[in-house]
Amino acid sequence: MSHEVTGAKCTSCGTTNYPKRAVCSNCKNETFESVAIGGVGKVLTYTDVYALAIDYETRYLRLAIVELDDGLRVTGHLLDDEPKLGKRVKTTIGVVRNPGDKPLYGFQFVPT
Amino acid sequence: MKPVYIAGAGMTKFGRSEWSLIRLASEASRSALHHANLGKIPVDGVVVANMGAARINKQTALGSALVDQLALYPAMAEAVENGPASGASAFKVGCQAIASGMADVVLVTGVERMRVVNGLEGTDFVASLSHPEAEYIYGVTLPSLAGMLARLVMSRHGVERKHLAMVAIKNHENATKNPYAHIQQTVTMEGILTLPEAAVNNPPIAEPLHMFDCCPVSDGSAAVVLVSEGIAAKLDAPKVRIAGIGQATDTHAVHEREDPTDLKAVRLASERAFAMAGLKPGDINVAELHDAFTILEIAESEAAGFFPRGEGHKALERGETKLDGKLPINPSGGLKAKGHPVGATGVAQLVELAWQLRGEAAARQVKDAKAGYACNFGGFGNNVVATVLQREAK
Numbered sequence: 001m002s003h004e005v006t007g008a009k010c011t012s013c014g015t016t017n018y019p020k021r022a023v024c025s026n027c028k029n030e031t032f033e034s035v036a037i038g039g040v041g042k043v044l045t046y047t048d049v050y051a052l053a054i055d056y057e058t059r060y061l062r063l064a065i066v067e068l069d070d071g072l073r074v075t076g077h078l079l080d081d082e083p084k085l086g087k088r089v090k091t092t093i094g095v096v097r098n099p100g101d102k103p104l105y106g107f108q109f110v111p112t
Numbered sequence: 113m114k115p116v117y118i119a120g121a122g123m124t125k126f127g128r129s130e131w132s133l134i135r136l137a138s139e140a141s142r143s144a145l146h147h148a149n150l151g152k153i154p155v156d157g158v159v160v161a162n163m164g165a166a167r168i169n170k171q172t173a174l175g176s177a178l179v180d181q182l183a184l185y186p187a188m189a190e191a192v193e194n195g196p197a198s199g200a201s202a203f204k205v206g207c208q209a210i211a212s213g214m215a216d217v218v219l220v221t222g223v224e225r226m227r228v229v230n231g232l233e234g235t236d237f238v239a240s241l242s243h244p245e246a247e248y249i250y251g252v253t254l255p256s257l258a259g260m261l262a263r264l265v266m267s268r269h270g271v272e273r274k275h276l277a278m279v280a281i282k283n284h285e286n287a288t289k290n291p292y293a294h295i296q297q298t299v300t301m302e303g304i305l306t307l308p309e310a311a312v313n314n315p316p317i318a319e320p321l322h323m324f325d326c327c328p329v330s331d332g333s334a335a336v337v338l339v340s341e342g343i344a345a346k347l348d349a350p351k352v353r354i355a356g357i358g359q360a361t362d363t364h365a366v367h368e369r370e371d372p373t374d375l376k377a378v379r380l381a382s383e384r385a386f387a388m389a390g391l392k393p394g395d396i397n398v399a400e401l402h403d404a405f406t407i408l409e410i411a412e413s414e415a416a417g418f419f420p421r422g423e424g425h426k427a428l429e430r431g432e433t434k435l436d437g438k439l440p441i442n443p444s445g446g447l448k449a450k451g452h453p454v455g456a457t458g459v460a461q462l463v464e465l466a467w468q469l470r471g472e473a474a475a476r477q478v479k480d481a482k483a484g485y486a487c488n489f490g491g492f493g494n495n496v497v498a499t500v501l502q503r504e505a506k
Contacts, residue, residue: 002349045372047259048319051326052251053236061251065260065367073367077246084139085267097249104249 003093004104007072009030016072038091040112043070045085046078057098066091066109076107088112113211117344118352118501120148121466123459126294126332126451128227130236133169135164137223138181140333140456145182145219148337149347157188161202161222162455163195164237178221184282188215192453195241196404198222199334199458200497204357206338216340222459223333234317234329238454241491243365249433255326257366257492258405259318264373265407266320269422273320277305278428279406280324280448286435287445289476294330294451325406330451334460347393350470355391355483356500358384366492378415378487381498385485386417389500393417396500397481398468399439399443400461403446409433412487413441416498435476443468443476458488461501469503 012029018037023030028088046064064078066089077096080089089109096106113373122143131139132456135484137160145155160174171177175189188209194201199222206218239253247257265271280299287293304314304324314322328363344351360380363369367375393416401416403409410424418439419427433441444450444464447457465484467473481503488497 018368019243025363025368044367045257045260045264047263047321048260048316049251049253049256050315051235051253051255051317052232053239053253054230054232055236056251061256063250063252064262064292065372075252075365075367076250085263097251106249 004036005038005093005107007037009035018072018074037072037074038107039068039070040088040090041066043078043083043085043087043089044073046083055065055099064109074107076109078109080109080111114213115341116207116210116354117339117341118354118462118466119150119335119339119344119349121145121332121463122147123292123463124332125292126330126453129225129331131225133165133171133225134177134181136225136331136333137174137178137221140223140335141178141182141219141221142169143305144335144337149349150217150337153217153343155184155187155217155219157209157218158184159202159206159208159218159220160191161198161459162224163190163193163198163218164226164454167237169225174223194495195490196454197458197488197495197497199453199460200462200486200499201458203336203459203462203499204359204497207354207357209339210340215298216343218338219328219335220331220338220459221335222456223356224453224455225331226329226453227331231329239284243418246365253333253493254404255321258407259321261372261411262405262407267413268373269425271410271425273305274301275410275428276321276325276406277301277423279403279409280304282434283403283446283448285368285449286443286476287449290303291443293445293449294328295449299324321407323426327404327447327452330453332451332453332456334456334463336459336462336466351504352466352469353502353504355500355502356385356387356389358382358388358498360384360496362494364491364494372415373411375415375493377413377493377496378412378489378498380494382416385498385500388503391483391500396439396483396485398465398478398484400444400464400486401441401446402457402487403442403448404452404489406448408489409441409446412489416485416487435478440478443473443478456498460500461486461488465501469501
């Protein structure tokens, strides 16, 4: 089974809203098509976090905000042992949380 | 709009408390009511600020519960939940009731009792304010959002870890002069940054932020009594007027903001508060900023208009934000050392300002303070309330 992360592409102005919302943040239109997002981009910022919430499966994570080449920004896990601001990465999809009943899929960034 | 005054202010000591949630709220409220010395003047309304009682303390309808404790029936009552900005939001609701003429006396009480759960559950409770699908599922917590902001600000504006440590050192020092503060201990640059032992004393939480860049988890309550002009005139006390309130929102997910280092909601809320007050940032004598993380004090001091963008850390370095500086920031110790019982924080900032403007802040009194500013930073900057208070001649 393939997994993807989707945004809401406005049918009026074409802006992709991610995360999805009910009203387009650019033009206030209310109809969207669901589109897969992701691709290649650069690390805008990242952190190594040791203070995770209860019930998270690990006690350490490297999180990042990535700016994709199409201008969209996304948050996810950074799988890179040599992280750097501005470094080129691409999005992959993997299990980001596994609370037991149903694994949750999301962005994992890896160097290009 | 009719003028609104703070007639009384009080709080409990912040820290770990054995008191129940409602006991905390009722102690802070009684202290504020005694301070206001209303005599036979009735309280028309009660607004309680709280974020987590439904989840953490298994209690709801806190407005009704507090009215009952204080025997204030049949006063109007409700609770306001607006994340970490609940306190200043509740304060705004109280002001609106008086400004509209609907009430003459309103008690606003912020309260949180979060030490009853372990730290990891507390972290999760606060993290639940992040975007469920785009942030929370990845393990995003408030420290991690602050860590990502800090790294970006540091790379762009020349802020170093030593500047973050300067915020902590200053606020811990101020807190030793505040008997209500959670942490009554000074820290040094050597102990938290430069000596080899600092690696043990000050472990990383969300790089580049370490433990001493983060506020503690606290229980506590703070309260103010708001009154109309007519009531204020009857009381024999210094008059502190609510000169301006501004509130602004921004995108839920931090990554969507055009420039994540620009605290836009702080900027807009502050502009609105200053416009309503007819004052400029340069008119302010004392400020309480929302330093849940040290980087936020620096970033907010710029967004509020006190220093040019990218220069907050330079003002800090020059000592301008110390207790005896040009603009003392967080004389109370801030969230960093006074503590951060989430729902109480926004009210506690205004309690400190009211005391400062009345000249009642004892060892941490800012000389001749006539105008004060507070920034209550909700969400991770997506819902901010800024307040300007002014001392009026008697």
